[in-house]
Amino acid sequence: MNLGFDITALPATEHVRSGDQAPAFSKPVVTAEFWEETSLQTLLEDGPVVLVFHAMDGDFPATYTFQGIVEAGWADWDRAQVVGVSISTPYEHRDFQREWDGFEAFSFVSDPACELGAAYGATHELDGMSITEHRPAVFVIDTEQAVQYAWVAEEYPAFPPYDDIEAVVTGL
Amino acid sequence: MSDPAMTVYRLQACPFCERVVRTLTDMGIEYESRFVEARHSRRDAVKRIAGVRTVPVLVDHATGVTMAESANIVEYLERAYGESDPQAEEPTATADGGDV
Numbered sequence: 237m238n239l240g241f242d243i244t245a246l247p248a249t250e251h252v253r254s255g256d257q258a259p260a261f262s263k264p265v266v267t268a269e270f271w272e273e274t275s276l277q278t279l280l281e282d283g284p285v286v287l288v289f290h291a292m293d294g295d296f297p298a299t300y301t302f303q304g305i306v307e308a309g310w311a312d313w314d315r316a317q318v319v320g321v322s323i324s325t326p327y328e329h330r331d332f333q334r335e336w337d338g339f340e341a342f343s344f345v346s347d348p349a350c351e352l353g354a355a356y357g358a359t360h361e362l363d364g365m366s367i368t369e370h371r372p373a374v375f376v377i378d379t380e381q382a383v384q385y386a387w388v389a390e391e392y393p394a395f396p397p398y399d400d401i402e403a404v405v406t407g408l
Numbered sequence: 409m410s411d412p413a414m415t416v417y418r419l420q421a422c423p424f425c426e427r428v429v430r431t432l433t434d435m436g437i438e439y440e441s442r443f444v445e446a447r448h449s450r451r452d453a454v455k456r457i458a459g460v461r462t463v464p465v466l467v468d469h470a471t472g473v474t475m476a477e478s479a480n481i482v483e484y485l486e487r488a489y490g491e492s493d494p495q496a497e498e499p500t501a502t503a504d505g506g507d508v
Contacts, residue, residue, distance in 0.1 A: 269453035270417065270442040330445065 244392045251357030251388045258377040259355040266329040268340040284316040285377045289370035293324040293332035308398045311341035316405045320344040323369045358388050412438040417465040424478035425464040
């Protein structure tokens with residue numbers, strides 16, 4: 237019996253890269269208290285944004301991604317805010333925040349049609365399902381809306397290189 | 409996104425909230441929506457802002473007025489911003505006793 241993960245290579249993708257202007261968006265953003273239509277521009281008024289694209293809320297890919305973020309101490313950052321992005325609805329995001337220790341420190345974009353995935357070049361076709369969701373990816377966006385760092389998964393599952401991202405944020 | 413004049417704390421498909429939103433729409437007043445949770449116990453933001461856990465709650469950023477109860481909100485809006493009201497800029501004026 238094989239209990240290990242099967243790692244699948246993902247097709248190459250043209251994605252947003254460091255130095256690019258981050259594609260603008262306006263989507264429902266879920267915090268621990270309410271959800272509200274919010275633009276990237278509005279988010280950036282509070283400082284740089286670390287956009288974390290992840291699999292839909294519910295199973296281990298999304299959960300491990302954010303448990304890694306909690307363990308890395310990103311909730312304590314004062315120089316950037318962590319914003320998750322998935323196809324999950326605001327209610328699912330709210331349940332996800334509540335279910336796991338520390339997740340309420342982060343806000344989550346609800347992008348059911350995966351429009352951000354398409355705009356940033358980071359989508360994932362869920363095998364065997366007619367579902368397009370976000371490919372694991374992280375974009376560090378400064379207050380000028382410039383992408384300072386981009387990581388986009390080349391295999392699945394994949395988890396962000398936490399140390400690399402932290403180094404970029406520390407240098408903002 | 410510019411800052412709308414008002415914020416409405418609301419609940420999806422809540423008829424009392426819809427009443428307030430309909431009034432704002434009819435009056436051409438821009439507002440932003442903040443959806444909160446169905447369970448009263450989870451509406452800490454509303455409690456902190458308005459002192460109650462019921463929705464809708466309206467925050468009028470121009471006047472600083474924050475209020476709950478849809479009937480009160482609609483009455484406030486009509487009094488403060490209604491077309492036929494000559495005292496439109498004085499939402500606290502109540503001495504006229506009603507419509508002219």
